[in-house]
Amino acid sequence: MTPGVDDRVDVVTFEWTHRLEQGGSGLGVVRSSLPDHERARWNDVLGTRVSVPPGDREASTCYLRFRGRAVLLHRTPAQDLLHRGSTRTMALIGPPSVLTLDRAIALRPGTEPGDGDGPYESYPSGWADASDGDETLGVVAKEHRDRAITLVAGLLDTSQPDGFAIRAGGADPRALLWVASRCLRSDGWTFSTRESLTTTAGPPMLVFATGPPPQSSFGFRRQWLDLSRPPRMRQSTVQEATRRVDEVLAGRSRTAVVRPPRRRNDDRAPGVRQAVPDRGSAAAGPRTGLPGAYLVRLSLLLVWSALFIVLLALAGQVQP
Amino acid sequence: MVDTVSEVTLDFITPDRHQVAWSALTGPPAPDPRVPGIHARELTLRAGRQRILQRSLYRGPGADPGDDERRLDAEIAAGLRLARRYPGDAYPHTLPRLIGYRVDVERPYVLWQPVDGDEIHDVVSGLDNDALDQMLGDLLGTLVQLGAAGVVLRTIGPRTVVWTGEHVMIRGLSHAVLTGTPRTPLGRPPFASQEQRRGTGLADPRDDVWSVVVLLGDLLDPDNDALQERLGARYSVLLGDALQPRAALRPTAAELLRQLGRRAPAPVAHPAEVERLATGRRRFDEVFQRRDQSPTPARRAVLVPEQRRRRWWRARPAASHAAPATPRECYLCLDPVLWAEQDLYAWTDDGYQPLDPVSLGSGRRRDDRLRQAFRRCPNPSGDAPPHYLPAAYLLGGPPINVGLIGDSGVGKTHLLAGIMREIESDVLARFGIMTSAIDIAWHDQFRRTRVHPLYEHHRTLEYTRRTDEVDFADGLVLSHGPHQRPLMFFDIAGEMLSPEHQRTRATQFLAVVDALIFVADPARAEPDVTFEAVLDRLSHRRGADGLLDLPSVVVVTKSDLLRLEEPVDRWIVRADLDQRWADPRQVTAESRDAYAFLHSRDRIPQLAPLNRCRRATLHFASATGASDADGVFPFGARPHRCAQPLVSLLDMLGVLPGPPDGNGAT
Secondary structure, X not given: OOOOOOOOEEEEEEEEEOOOOOOOOEEEEXXXXXXXXXXHHHHHHHOOOOOOOOOOOOOEEEEEEEOOEEEEEEEEEEEOOOOOEEEEEEEEEEOOOOOOHHHHHHEOOOOOOOOXXXXXXXXXXXXXXXXXXXXHHHHHHHHOHHHHHHHHHHHHXXXXXXXXXXXXOOOOHHHHHHHHHHHOOOOOOOEEEEEOOOOOOOOOOEEEXXXXXXXXXXXXXXXXXXXXXXXOOOHHHHHHHHHHHHHHHOOOOOOOOOOOOOOOOOOOOOOOXXXXXXXXXXXXXXXXXXXXXXXXXXXXXXXXHHHHHHHHHHHHHOOO | OOOOOEEEXXXXXXXXXXXXXXXXXXXXXXXXXXXXXXXXXXXXXXXXXXXXXXXXXXXXXXXXXXXXXXXXXXXXXXXXXXXXXXXXXXXXOOOOOEEEXXXXXXXXXXXXXXXXXXXXXXXXXHOOHHHHHHHHHHHHHHHHHHHHHOEXXXXXXXXXXXXOOOOEEEOOOOOOEEOOOEOOOOOOOOOOOHHHHHOOOEXXXXXXXXXXXXXXXXXXXXXXXXXXHHHXXXXXXXXXXXXXXOHHHOOOHHHHXXXXXXXXXXXXXXXXXXXXXXXXXXXXXXXXXXXXXXXXXXXXXXXXXXXXXXXXXXXXXXXXXXXXXXXXXXXXXXXXXXXXXXXXXXXXXXXXXXXXXXXXXXXXXXXXXXXXXXXXXXXXXXXXXXXXXXXXXXXXXXXXXXXXXXXXXXXXXXXXXXXXXXHHOOHHHHHOOEEEEOOHHHHHHHHHHHHHHHHOOOEOOOOOOOOOOOOOOEEEEEEEOOXXXXXXXXXXXXXXXXXXXXXXXXXXXXXXXXXXXXXXXXXXOOOOOHHHHHHHHOHHHEXXXXXXXXXXXXXXXXXXXXXXXXXXXHHOOOOOHHHOOOOOHHHHHHHHHHHHHHHHOOOHHHHHHHXXXXXXXXXXXXXXXXXXXXXXXXXXXXXXXXXXXXXXXXHHHOOOOOOOOOOOOO
């Protein structure tokens, strides 16, 4: 039976090719089960997401959401036809109910999913076979309990609209994601297990950095979480994070209801962004939410009130 | 001596560009006494028992190929020129025939038809008048044919000319070069002219005229009355102007033959590929005739720093870090940016942090702080995320933004790495321009990720990824005396330059480019539509004559792959930057050849910059000088002629200081 438009899962392969379907050469769709009219759009949407970071030799996975569809990328470093370092990426595109966050986290970067033609009615077995179970991820997560606590505390502590860049410090990003997604409400989360261009905003929300932030003309717009450093947060937040992580690792909890990180860009066309001040601009701009500004406003209010009272008194004294 | 005979398979390319494999029996190779880096051996083909001569490059693993490889390349190029100019029976019977070659192997080699015969010196005394006439005609006729093919032998002498019993033959082309190649010192008196021995000027077919005339004089000993009688008046004719010290003053071989009352060899019909090149050259000239413009792009006057109106009550600003009064265009958002010392930032591990204006201080402290400062773009249109521009971009003279244009895989990043490598080796200092980084950390990042992997680790560079936001690739400050101008290079993924991606913010920098480097890959089979797409996008900048006032260069990159093809063979080996002022026509000659080359291969879209820009030049270049093997350059990578396009651009932009006094360029 051919799956319907909304519930079908398509598989797309991106590689560098001399002759792209839309003309010219480059990294683009070389094989796909997508309908013809969808191919160019997804090539455009995913074009900036399908490469492994420059200089990287490790495979990675990435989970994205665009216009109600979920995308799961499996990116492997490869040599292109000109013998240059490039990427071979396999992508699944389907409904979020099939391409769930759990399945995305479970997919092993080091194992290329079984090749198939698609479209599929459900999560393809070749991809399921290349995934780890909860037990495996749970065991790995226990080895990185402290980092998981720092991650969860960091996510609890702030709602960062432009996402997070995370230095995992040698821990498996998937294990950390596995714990975090069970500690916090994770609807709409998107992630990448390895990136170097971590300064840009937008999806994915959680990005694991391959190294220190490279210099860019654009300031940081993500919140940095360095999991190898003790968290500098409120003690209560850390305690709450510790409790939740321990519950998950002990197998007592699935998901607690907490304030979720704010979602953005899920339903926005790719490339359309809002200008958001970074740290530098915040430092230079008006500090409207700070205590100093509050005191100033309070003083102004008092001054205006006093003036109003004086005027009223004067008005009462002047009789026609 | 142990004489071991072994069987080898020769897998080579013929002059017709066919790949063939022959089985042959061979003895051990022996060094060529005249060219130690080249080994020669004779082989006998299994089929037909035909003898062939193999001359191969001998080099140890990891050794710098150096001069010997260039010499073998020149030998092959000369042989190919002759074989393609004189196909089949039209080939001169006095010259050895090239059978094939292979250069993309560990030991590149060339295969020649062996030359048999006695050295002319040993047999001349036994030749009768007819044979002497024959010798004279053969030698001068050979020079006419060599000259028509653009080949200079440089080694004609008593040991390199043999008598077969019926005619003379040249023993080999081991030191042959193409006409117009800068001379290198070679030969001894009396057979080599003074210019050739000293290695001055450019190789000229009349270098060989000197050698032939001296050889004839040597063979026909002037003290030998009998021989002089036999040649009579013709001999004195030969000794006339032919021995002028400067080649330019000597007669050509054809003129000498005419003076001797003999007919020069009939010119052969040009093969189709030569005719196609000739058509391309004519088209190049027609483009400029139509415009009533010289094909040599006019140099703009050297720009002085931006003119500023200075109020009388204001003190003259310091020469360094003079802040421009007019706003600059931001290359990221296109909004105007005015220098504001109160709004500076520094890059730290935590991103951009504001600099306290008071902390800038004065004097050297201030200079040092400004060197590492960034100005936040105010971006009044508010359509871009916060971004920061290096202070050096906003200080000094007007910036020069250079975009690299070409489809994915044509070699833009490799070329830029080659340009930066050439700049590192101080090529611009020859023109009086000193360089420094716009942003030291940024420049270092480019070196670590581009220049070093290619030239130190000898690896191909990675594919340039598509990104949502584009930064400059590298930037330099060009300094000439007190004048400074920032030079920014933009290198983005080729896919983003295709027509359907032109609307993205990542390509916005095109709106502020001041010059363009178009990269044309001659080996590519697929059409490249990015040149025209970019020119279309910039069409609003056309002048009244309909031409874009945007200095442009078209670089035929990967030219090493075609270094044995005409006319690439003429240019790719040249190191003639120093000749730029002495003979600016060379730039035009190279442009004409490159235009003809692309035209002959039907790369018409790649010629669009010349047709649509008022000032444009074309160049042959190679960022690596060799092919890679699975992503690695086994014998290293070296830039070839990567500086020429940049120097041409700077010249057209008016950034190059004028030629030194007395160095005739106008």
